[in-house]
Amino acid sequence: MPAIHANNLTKSFDGFVAVDGISFTIESGEIFGLLGPNGAGKTTTISMLSTMLKPTSGTATVNGHDIVTKEDDVRKSIGIVFQDQSLDEELTAYENMDFHGRLYRIAGEVRRQRISELLTLVGLDDRKDDLVKTYSGGMRRRLEIARGLLHEPKVLFLDEPTLGLDPQTRNHLWDYIARLNDEKGITIILTTHYMEEADRLCDRVAIIDRGTIIALGTTENLKASIGGDVVTIASPDPGAIAGLLTAPWVSGIERHDGSVTIRMQDADRHIPGIVTDLHRSGIGITSLSVRKPTLEDVFLHYTGRTIRDEEASGKEAMRMFHRAGRR
């Protein structure tokens, strides 16, 4: 039985289609990433799968339960860490955990034991009686993850788990999430707009843009699908290089001012040959770089835009809007 199965899931708000007929299946035990710029529909998708929003049309099951007709069963099967903090700052870490445990009707003795296990796991045991308002951003995030695990969910939703955290904390969290998946076999579905996060953590990634899934697969396959490694050669005579490289393993050449960008599979093996050929033909090389494609390149390939372009235009405006809306 797949952990999550979505079929043509759609959500529109007053005519604006936030999620437009997406379908995907997540196998049990996977770490699955929804990658895309802000406003792409990631959070809306999560909200529907976690029964917080009713889909406009389409169906989905989580742990085998329909998200509309079996709301309570879905809620019992999932843990969720929201994009925005959802802790009670006036309570201590322990009390936040205890509140959650009681809401999920976990019996007293089991509850106390699990809380102390989980707080130890996320390294907050020694601060469990401090009010949450004295916690740093990273500690709050860890506490939320621990809380999301308290009722032993089959599926854990992480909505932008490392947003706004410093690089060190982010690294810790990544290790931590990977370990959870590894040791407890929990299916994890996370949304992110950080390419490296998706790359490092996820078994499979769905790239989502403007409410639709534009590519889905393992990170390796996605990267391979756009034509292999990226080789950039700077030279006084880029035109000549483009003319020379006609081998079948070259999947694409772009000429720029003073350099060429060549895509090919297994660049590492072909580079020596290319350099020898260029040298023999008397074409100078100023510099040469080989880069493995990133998910950024994949996004660029499928949308014609970089995710950073999207961010630059949309992010600040979104943030401002969001903040203003919450005040």
Add this chain to the structure above:
Amino acid sequence: MDIVYTIWLRNVKRYLRSKSRIVGSLGMPLFFMLVLGFGLNSVVRIPGMEDGYMNFIIPGIVAMSVLFTSVFSGIQIIWDKQFGFLKETLVAPVSRLEIMIGQTLGGATTAVIQGLILMVFALFIGLEPAGIAGFLIAVGFMALIGVTFTAFGIAIASRMEDMHGFQLIMNFVIFPIFGLSGALFPIDSLPAWLRPLTLADPLTYGVEGIRYGLSGTAQIHPLVSLAVMAGCAVLMTVVGAYLFRKISI
């Protein structure tokens, strides 16, 4: 029931922890009690009340304190909405009715505690306890006021996006409810046009109930007060639960 208890527990814990809120919301009622009580005690004679004006308004001010605390407790759901905590509660496999009832009882409990603290103060300025039964009657009416107006606050909060509207509600709903009730003046001496407004105000019956408990005399029969207050508590809880069910975040 354990879910209701969980939500209740959180509310009470938060209340007991916020010392500044407890002290802060004692300020205005105490001020009213002292200034109006001592200021008017010698000039105002209320027919049928031998104990003086001070003893007349103490129940009214206690009711006022319960009213303000409970409305505020209900409206606090907006904070939960804004700080994200409400999501944590709503995504759990529990019904919204349980959450709403827990919240209502929590708010009512804090409001009653607030009223009790005020009663203790009142002991020092002339309140003479009329026995344990009277005291329990007063607490019962305080609880009904608490439930009614916490549920009212939740109903308002379910429809409000942020705290901007709070001032509006305070000035145009809560103050009139307090002002029109018989908290500060006897109903019998009101002009004919004002009387119906006062009798339409649920708080009037709460005040009269507390007054009956504390001083043994009231202008409205205590059973009438009880029936009206209990009816209001049930009605407001139903309305609050209905609106809370449709809350969106």
